[in-house]
Amino acid sequence: MATPRALGHAGAVSVTTEPTSPDDLARALDGTGYLADEGLASAAFLALRMGRPLFCEGEPGTGKTALAQALSESLGLPLVRLQCHEGIDASQALYDWDFPRQLLHLRALEASASASHTELDVDAVESSLYDRRFLLARPVLQALQDAPCVLLVDEVDRADDEFEAFLLEVLAENSVTIPEIGVVKAETPPLVVLTSNRTREVHDALKRRCLYLWLEHPDLARETAILRRRLPDLPEALAEQVAQAVHGLRGLDLLKPPGVAESIDWAQALQLVGARHLDLASATATLGAVLKYREDADRARDKLDALLAS
Known part of the structure; x- marks a missing residue:
């Protein structure tokens, strides 16, 4: 692995491979199988070059966590993940x-x-x-010690206000104080990606520290391209049918609309049962790959004929 070289902007993240533009970063992400649109590539590029955290918000399954993983792979940086949950405190994020x-x-x-x-x-x-x-070392301290790296703070909306305040302080200083040892400061800041499914509003103070990115589900053409990229043997017609059907399912009043990961699972399940086309029989047999609640499956079965005919 090449020795990391610092980017030109003060405070920017040092990486092994330096994207020179949003298009360059989009191509690097594409090499990992993550298809980024112009807005996403621009936001990630600016976060990298400006040394600012990237706050990604959107519905579950829109690719927020996968973006951090793809950035780690494409930039040649280790990934450190902090999974937030109700009741998480600073000690669980820092050290013990x-x-x-x-x-x-x-x-x-x-x-x-x-x-x-x-x-x-x-x-x-x-x-x-x-x-x-x-x-x-817990994830935040590990990221400061291992920087340059990508620090994924996943589902920050599940944490409470006190934990947000702690994160805000760490992100502002890129350092923590351990009373028995002293200050641990990152020589170069980690590239921080925070994700939120918007189960609650994250405070403005934390958002102001970050660059903001709202992620939508991909459009039909992009979702088809994602399926073909992740499943190279998937017939083009079947990829288009799955993408079309998933878009139809997202339009229903479901408890959990399917994300891109469920689209991929469904397409793979159809491949495994030998389906060349998505019809009522194959869709019904593999519906558990795309819908994870009985109520959603029941509602979808009533609509499958119409969805597959569209």
């Missing part, structure tokens, strides 16, 4: 101490002191317990 190893270390010191009939220096023992070797 390896208590079992600390305890073993303490017992070893006690045994050594007992064998040599010497008295332990309490301050020295305490200091040794908080050595870096006992530090368990």
